[in-house]
Every structure is written in C-alpha cells, then in structure tokens.
Amino acid sequence: MNHESTRNLATRNRLATYVAGYILSVGLTVAAYLIVTHTISTRDFMIGAVAVLAFVQFVVQLLFFLHLGQELRPRFKLLVFLGMVSIVAILVIGSLWIMSNLNYRMTPSPKAINNYMKQQDGDF
Amino acid sequence: MEEKAISAAEVKRQTAREEDSRSLLGFWVYLMTDCVLFASLFAVYAVLHHNTFGGPSAKELFNLHTALIETLILLTSSFSCGLGIVAAQRRNKKLTIMAFCLTMVLGLAFLGLELNEFHHLAVIGDSWRRSGFLSSYFTLVGTHGLHITVGLLWMVVMMLRIQRGGLTRSNIRKLTMLSLFWHFLDVIWxxxxxxxxxxxxxxx
Incomplete structure (x- = not known):
C-alpha cells in the first residue's frame, strides 16, 4: 500500500509536467503562428521573434517531455546532449558560413554571367 | 534470515533498475546522433532554400494553416504519449493502451496531412525534381515523416506485446524508449x- 502511494505521488508529478509542457507548447506555437499571420512588425523582428519562441519551446519540451536534467549524478544524458549541441552548432553554423562565403567570393556579377553566356553562344 | 531475504530482493531490484537506466542511456545516445542527421538536413535546407531555379518559393507554396494544424496534432499526440507512460507507470494496462491508440490515431492524421501535401505538390509539378529548394524540402520533411512512420509501426508492435504479455518491466522499458522517440520527433518538428x-x- 505504502509502495503504491509513493508511486502514485511520483507519477502525479510526472502528469503535472506533461500538462504544463503541453499547455506551454501550444501557447508558444500559436503565438509564433499569430505573429507571422498578422505581420505584426518588420521582417527582421518577426524572424527573431519566431526563432526565440522556437528556442523557448525546445527548452520547454526538453525539460517537461524528455525530462532532461532530472537524472542523478553522473549526468551522462546531459553530457551526451551537450556533445550533440556542440556538433550541431559546428555543423549548421559552419555550413552556412562556408556556403555564404563561397557564394560571396565565387559567384560572378549578373553582368559577368550574361557575358559568359553570350560567349558560350548558348540558348539559356 | 528475513533481513537477508529482503536485501537479496533489494539487490535484484537495484540490478534491474541499473539495467533499465543503461539501456535508456543507450537509446538517448542514438537519439542524439539522429539529431545530428536532422541538423545536417536543416543545414542543407538553409543553404539551398533560395535556389528555386525559377520555380515557386516557400512563401508561394506552403499553406501555414495546414502546418499549424499538423503541429497541434503532433503536439497533442506527444502529450497523449506522455499520458500513456504515466498510465504504464501506474500499471494501468487499459489506460496505457487507450492513450497509445490515441497517439497512433493522431500520428496517422499527421502523416495523412503530410502525404496529402506531398501529393498536392507533386501533382502541380512542384516535386523534388523542380529545384534545389524543393529537393531539400522533401528530404528534410520526408525524413521526419519516415521517422513518424517507424514510430507508428513500433507503437503497433508495443501495443500487441502489452496486450499479450501485460505491463512487464521489459515492456515498460521499451515503452519508455518509444515515448522518448516520439517526444524527440515532436522537438524536431x-x-x-x-x-x-x-x-x-x-x-x-
């Protein structure tokens, strides 16, 4: 009986985190949607706002759905997670940086492209 | 004598708990590597999404309203999956199966909407062959949809297992991994x- 009641208490806490996570996530999703559909501000502001809302929802779901940070020491889950975040950061930021740099350095001006096409005498 | 028996049972429970946490950690490592896969697809999309090759851009093509409905459906399925885990921890078999069946229905609805969108794009001539932007879009969203399909199949298998074998320790462990997988897909979405x-x- 005692064992049963402690288990129910523990699962009630879990249930509360799922409900809280769900409500917060729906709120954040709808907020981001409304910002975009109502075009409430400038383009740059909306991009920033939507990115911030996505990040907040990411953290909410990590804490409330995936229960990150609730494990006891040693925190291997957290360690693996942080390793993933650093790899993802290098991968995404690095790709965008390299490709935009290549784009900047290697793409000729429209005029140069037209000249090249004329030289090649192709029907583009 | 009795003290010894209790400690033996305690040791056994401790070992089982350690085994659970070890397999869950292994599954967590898999999920993190899957994150890296999705990150590379996101990077490809970010690089290619301006390359429309004279075709339509994201602004002209996508219906934000459908995307919102898809998001809310997936979010609700993630929530009902969490309810299923709570029910399983309370050893309530009927409620567990009900919650996961709801999750499956919502997952199928999500997949249906996504496939409908893909079909629509292919019919109007904007398939993955149209431009670099559409290739990267279909790869990114399609990979997510493939994961959802695998998750749904896994759910069917788990429901059959629980129906037959009940909420055993090993079934609850597998169900916990499945719920991690499903929440993870919601995060990617x-x-x-x-x-x-x-x-x-x-x-x-």
Missing amino acids: IFIFTVVYLMGAIGA
Missing part, C-alpha cells in the same frame, strides 16, 4: 515548423 513554414511565410 518545432524546428521544421519554424524554419520551413513560419520563416518561409515571412520570406526569410
């Missing part, structure tokens, strides 16, 4: 919704 649909509508 937040970024697809934001990067592909919302930012596409803004015209970033």
Whole structure:
C-alpha cells in the first residue's frame, strides 16, 4: 500500500509536467503562428521573434517531455546532449558560413554571367 | 534470515533498475546522433532554400494553416504519449493502451496531412525534381515523416506485446524508449515548423 502511494505521488508529478509542457507548447506555437499571420512588425523582428519562441519551446519540451536534467549524478544524458549541441552548432553554423562565403567570393556579377553566356553562344 | 531475504530482493531490484537506466542511456545516445542527421538536413535546407531555379518559393507554396494544424496534432499526440507512460507507470494496462491508440490515431492524421501535401505538390509539378529548394524540402520533411512512420509501426508492435504479455518491466522499458522517440520527433518538428513554414511565410 505504502509502495503504491509513493508511486502514485511520483507519477502525479510526472502528469503535472506533461500538462504544463503541453499547455506551454501550444501557447508558444500559436503565438509564433499569430505573429507571422498578422505581420505584426518588420521582417527582421518577426524572424527573431519566431526563432526565440522556437528556442523557448525546445527548452520547454526538453525539460517537461524528455525530462532532461532530472537524472542523478553522473549526468551522462546531459553530457551526451551537450556533445550533440556542440556538433550541431559546428555543423549548421559552419555550413552556412562556408556556403555564404563561397557564394560571396565565387559567384560572378549578373553582368559577368550574361557575358559568359553570350560567349558560350548558348540558348539559356 | 528475513533481513537477508529482503536485501537479496533489494539487490535484484537495484540490478534491474541499473539495467533499465543503461539501456535508456543507450537509446538517448542514438537519439542524439539522429539529431545530428536532422541538423545536417536543416543545414542543407538553409543553404539551398533560395535556389528555386525559377520555380515557386516557400512563401508561394506552403499553406501555414495546414502546418499549424499538423503541429497541434503532433503536439497533442506527444502529450497523449506522455499520458500513456504515466498510465504504464501506474500499471494501468487499459489506460496505457487507450492513450497509445490515441497517439497512433493522431500520428496517422499527421502523416495523412503530410502525404496529402506531398501529393498536392507533386501533382502541380512542384516535386523534388523542380529545384534545389524543393529537393531539400522533401528530404528534410520526408525524413521526419519516415521517422513518424517507424514510430507508428513500433507503437503497433508495443501495443500487441502489452496486450499479450501485460505491463512487464521489459515492456515498460521499451515503452519508455518509444515515448522518448516520439517526444524527440515532436522537438524536431518545432524546428521544421519554424524554419520551413513560419520563416518561409515571412520570406526569410
């Protein structure tokens, strides 16, 4: 009986985190949607706002759905997670940086492209 | 004598608990590597999404309303999956199966909407062959959809197992992994919704 009641208490806490996570996530999703559909501000502001809302929802779901940070020491889950975040950061930021740099350095001006096409005498 | 018996049972329970946490950690490592896969697809999309090759851009093509409904459906399925785990921890077999069946129905609805969108794009001539932008879009969103399909199949298998074998320790462990997988797919979808649909509508 005692064992049963402690288990129910523990699962009630879990249930509360799922409900809280769900409500917060729906709120954040709808907020981001409304910002975009109502075009409430400038383009740059909306991009920033939507990115911030996505990040907040990411953290909410990590804490409330995936229960990150609730494990006891040693925190291997957290360690693996942080390793993933650093790899993802290098991968995404690095790709965008390299490709935009290549784009900047290697793409000729429209005029140069037209000249090249004329030289090649192709029907583009 | 009795003390010894209790400690033996305690040791056994401790070992089982350690085994559970070890397999869950292994599954967590898999999920994190899957995150890296999705990150590379996001990077490809971010690089290619301006390359429309004279075809339509994200702003012209995507319906934000459908994307919102898809998001809310997936979010609700993630929530009902969490309810299923709570029910399983309370050893309530009927409620567990009900919650996961609801999750499956919502997952199928999500998949149906996504396939409908893919079909629509292919019919109007904007399939993955149209441009670099559409190739990267279909790869990114399609990979997510493939994961959802695998998750649904896994759910069917788990429901059959629980129906037959009940909520055993090993079944609950596998169900916990499945719920991690499902929540993880919801997390990936937040970024697809934001990067592909919302930012596409803004015209970033």
